[in-house]
Amino acid sequence: MLRLAFPLVSHLPRTKPAAVRPRPPLARRYASSASTSASSFSPPPSPLLPPPLPPASAYVHLPFCRKRCHYCDFPIVALGSSSAPSPGGGEAAEDPRIVDYVQLLLREVSATRPVSDDGVPLETVFFGGGTPSLVPPRLVATILDALRARFGLSACPEVSIEMDPGTFDAARLRELVGVGVNRVSLGVQAFQEDLLRACGRAHGVKEVHEAVGIVTACEGLQNWSMDLISSLPNQTQEMWEESLRCTVDARPTHVSVYDLQIEQGTKFGQMYSPGVFPLPSDTESANFYKIASKRLSEAGYNHYEISSYCKPGYECKHNLTYWQNRPFYAFGLGSASYINGIRYSRPRRTKEYAEWVQKLEDGTWCHESRSSDMKDMALDVVMLSLRTAWGLDLQSFSKSFGKSLALSLCNTFKPFVESGLVIAMDMDRRALPHIDFELDLQNEDDFGSRVAFIRLSDPDGFLLSNELISLAFGIISP
Amino acid sequence: MAGAAVLRRSARRIYRHLAAAPAFSRSVLQQPKRLLSSQSSPEHGARGAVSGSELALYPPERVRNFSIIAHVDHGKSTLADRLLELTGTIQKGHGQPQYLDKLQVERERGITVKAQTATMFYRHVSASQDSDTPKYLLNLIDTPGHVDFSYEVSRSLAACQGALLVVDAAQGVQAQTIANFYLAFESNLSIIPVINKIDQPTADPDNVKDQLKRLFDIDPSEALLTSAKTGQGLEQVLPAVIERIPSPPGKCDAPVRMLLLDSYYDEYKGVICHVAIVDGALRKGDKIASAATGRAYEVLDVGIMHPELKPTGVLYTGQVGYVISGMRSTKEARIGDTLHQAKSTVEPLPGFKPAKHMVFSGLYPADGSDFEALSHAIEKLTCNDASVSITKETSNALGMGFRCGFLGLLHMDVFHQRLEQEYGAQVISTIPTVPYIFEYGDGSKVQVENPAALASNPGKRVAACWEPTVIATIIIPSEYVGPVIMLCSERRGEQLEYTFIDAQRALLKYQLPLKEIIVDFYNELKGITSGYATFDYEDSEYQQSDLVKMDILLNGQPVDAMATIVHNQKAQRVGKELVEKLKKFIERQMFEITIQAAIGSKVIARETLSAMRKNVLAKCYGGDITRKKKLLEKQKEGKKRMKRVGSVDIPQEAFHELLKVSNSK
């Protein structure tokens, strides 16, 4: 029972995928209990951890960049401008730092024990960075081979890779597709020369257009994402509209719109403070967010997560793993895994990471990080699912964490359902008038007879997600 | 410093720790360079025991009870130190300066809050009979230097027959000099003027003599010139005390009768009372009773403060000392009360008054869950300060707390500070208020100690309102007269007097509503006079005023803890200021917030705080949700610290900030 009810998994609206490849019914595997539990008034489950599910996703961190962007606080290794990729990625061009790192990473993969022996294969693999496109395709292939050998790969896995304009040519992309990559996430960020320079990006607008050309022309690659950043210093509304127009024109299947966060310890962190010129004010940057939501929706994209848009059926399956609170492996510098209910972040420095891999191989490493308890799980579920348009599945939530907690959450959100920041929906995902919602909350027995989901509204609720989610945190963990 | 830890203990017992705490910094001592020729009697050195039979050697003729009165910083405590050293009561360099100021707040602010008392023995070489050098028992009864404690001062003075009026030779007569002089004068004390700090380069003792003559009609030849710093002139002080101050009156053979000067609570010994024996003698084992409460006690221990508690088993007529009698709380030991032989009925000594609370404020735990801790801290503190009145109250914004009544502003500040320093309690206090009286058309009257408790729409006509006033004395260099007059009239003051005390300085007397001076008046006065003004005040009558209750509303909901009573003509301005200030301190929330000041149902000031636009983390984070989660947890904790009215979260700082505006300008 628990195993089925938890983790909270919600299938996304199952409009017919436009993808050319058949897609495995990923979400359905976990979703079966939702419809059978409507009449169940069983007491909340005792706070036992659910039996772990085997991960079906793997994140692989490839930390290399030409140089660090001014906003970036990820664990990366800056190679310097010397290491421009040679077309075709011949042996001679391979940077020993990359080769050594991949070696280390392969050791981590083989030292990692699969969670199940019943052979649940990987459904998604995500090469993130850094700039993974700087890694020669041959090495990417060795990693995929290692993953396949260790955990198995499903018949049609989603294999994504982050690529930056100016780091690849058509041949190199073809090669990547040849070794199994089938989804590209293109780090464009902006379509204005000045903005790209001001961010410390290693490419210009020309490279952006070239890269878009290469990706769209690539045989066997239908699924690609354009990544943009809003609220950059000196960015105007006109520039933002322009970037969105160019994006729509390029017809990616997916768009990620990140909102610039000024992080401590970054160059931007030293130069700027949020909301203060030349950064846009809160009002302006909220406006950018709303414009993106409007323009991209008009162009046929679904705003399925706070910062993610896709053409119907093109959700990033790998990222859905995160938002649905499902387990995933992770490999490489600074990467975070979620296995057997335990979240673990690897060391962010190469030396410590190497030492850690050694310990892993020696079997002398064990998790220091505490495993999450019921409360932590509930926090994760709320925090992650409220980022999505699908929202929080109240029946599943009640089943895992108790009906009264679900009811308290709804009560907390009551004023915001009324003001429109939060949307309550019935079983058929029709929005409920707030009067009906409130009727449902009057006593615990009736609760759930109408309302089945709550989600944050687009764009106003999404824009205040931190506020709304931290309110929920106050209920779950007072 | 180890000394600091000791200081934080129960203030009155500190001297017991002195020997064990050599870390009391000696470097801060400002000892006179030259040792005075000590006339102390060796048999009563600081460590010598004093027996009851020895006390019998001091009949009233050989006893002098006096206090030192002065404007703050003119050297009262330093002079007291010197006299204690001179008589060998304390050893030089063995205590911190201002020996009698034992509370941390007293040291920090350089003020005396609690009156202290010490007994000294002194062999006096009389000018007339050089063969006879009789010993005297001198009781130095220190007094608080502030008007808030004027009742305590008056009780201390009631046990004295004389006072040293200390005046800084450079600063001359200041506001508190005048107030203290009149208190002493009204108590019929012999006054010995002491012009102190004559070592200063700017000292002008002749000018000070002129002022004393002009203001108090003191003969210039009576003034002693001293430096408590260098020791110059100090040798004249105690002879003057003996020669010019009469010995205590009192009937040695009457049943015992004594004035209760002060009391404090000691964890080990219970309540310790300081008393002045007016008639008769008090012995260990005697049965005594309180005139105020009628309760009877047995004397368990009796002795003198030398300066520590020294049991003697007996105190004779005219002597001053301590009594321990099994009282459980200082509330049983009312300052100014008369204690007397239990069997006999006696005439109570005049002047006993219950504490009068003039300033009220609500005290709430900064973190709502700490109510128990705050309650405990307040209980402990009031053990030693029975003059604070405490009642529980509940606020919609701040939860459970206490309404506290204080003798005055300083008393309130000191109480807050001691709560934080000695008991580590974090508190939010509401805007201080004074006891107003509202009379309605139907003849009913209410005293309002908490503005929130006054009905905003009483449904009946307010016939009249009264508020307490004070008479303020302000002394300033004459070039500041203009701005000070402006300030006083802004504060609704009425001028009573405007004179010059010498060529450069003016004295102003005003009647002012107490409410107008309890917030920020003194700071502003200091500000506009470059710090030169000195200020003192005494309670005066209630006056009729046009007063209204002003509510602060957030999205239509009144915030009870922010309600105030203001003068009708100032309501608009104060309301506007409060509302603007709140707008600054309340953070944007997920909805628009209207902030209003209202009198009854009439809104007099209004601000809107627009809804928050954005608080979202839209960042690529590769499955690493831990940082994001931490951020949300932090945000949640931030919300928890807020106080909430309706759906609006109010940061604690907003309450602190309102204290600053409420009444100014």
Ligand SMILES: Nc1nc2c(ncn2[C@@H]2O[C@H](COP(=O)(O)OP(=O)(O)O)[C@@H](O)[C@H]2O)c(=O)[nH]1
């Ligand atoms: N120059 C000088 N300073 C003095 C003298 N007497 C006291 N002081 C200093 O004046 C300040 C205030 O003295 P204090 O005894 O605390 O004054 P109180 O407020 O009247 O008790 C202290 O810094 C003393 O050291 C003196 O005769 N000469």
Ligand SMILES: [Mg+2]
């Ligand atoms: Mg003093």
